[in-house]
Amino acid sequence: MLEKLKQSSPAFREAPPEPTEVFKVFAALLTECRSKLETVDELEERLREAQLKTTEADKLDSRIGDLIAMNREISEELESREEAMKSMERAVKEADLRLKKELDDAEGKAENRLRDLRTQIDSQKSENEGLISQIEAEGKVAFIPPERVSGMLDTFYGHLKSNMKGLDIRESEIRLKVAFGSVSDKHSGIEHSGIVIPTAGNTAEILDSLSEVVVKLGRKETPDSE
Numbered sequence: 088m089l090e091k092l093k094q095s096s097p098a099f100r101e102a103p104p105e106p107t108e109v110f111k112v113f114a115a116l117l118t119e120c121r122s123k124l125e126t127v128d129e130l131e132e133r134l135r136e137a138q139l140k141t142t143e144a145d146k147l148d149s150r151i152g153d154l155i156a157m158n159r160e161i162s163e164e165l166e167s168r169e170e171a172m173k174s175m176e177r178a179v180k181e182a183d184l185r186l187k188k189e190l191d192d193a194e195g196k197a198e199n200r201l202r203d204l205r206t207q208i209d210s211q212k213s214e215n216e217g218l219i220s221q222i223e224a225e226g227k228v229a230f231i232p233p234e235r236v237s238g239m240l241d242t243f244y245g246h247l248k249s250n251m252k253g254l255d256i257r258e259s260e261i262r263l264k265v266a267f268g269s270v271s272d273k274h275s276g277i278e279h280s281g282i283v284i285p286t287a288g289n290t291a292e293i294l295d296s297l298s299e300v301v302v303k304l305g306r307k308e309t310p311d312s313e
Contacts, residue, residue: 265298
């Protein structure tokens with residue numbers, strides 16, 4: 088023990104220590120040891136705090152990384168939806184342009200067709216009036232072949248449907264006051280029958296032979312498919 092005291096304190100190396108001095112040295116050594124222990128405890132506390140901060144920092148870094156990844160996914164989804172919206176807008180605009188062009192083309196064709204029909208009707212009307220006048224001047228009675236009458240009725244029905252857009256003609260009928268007549272072909276000898284046209288000039292002649300013809304208009308009935 089004395090050797091340790093000599094090593095720890097230079098004063099003990101010259102002469103034997105007094106008891107009081109020994110206690111002082113012990114007290115100093117004890118104080119120094121306590122100080123070092125407190126320093127060690129403080130360092131350990133700092134180390135624990137540093138480790139705790141490091142752990143919290145790692146957790147925070149992990150959360151930040153998760154948030155960054157989530158933000159990237161949301162951004163990619165928003166970009167994808169925005170691109171889809173732009174694509175849909177382009178498709179709608181293209182479809183609108185196509186529809187407008189088709190409507191314009193259909194309207195133009197309808198106007199051209201209507202103009203042609205009006206021209207044909209006016210021409211046919213003028214031709215019929217001329218023929219009727221000529222026939223009446225010759226004292227003859229005019230008649231129209233059945234196929235011509237059916238064609239006229241079909242044209243009339245078509246005009247009704249085209250001018251009544253969105254509507255359909257059902258359970259309708261046309262009543263005609265007509266007479267029937269026939270004429271023989273001088274060259275072939277074949278007899279042709281037809282419907283006599285009542286006019287101001289021949290009504291008196293055919294009044295007694297007039298009959299009522301009822302033509303029903305409506306949707307064509309199709310047989311049920313087996």
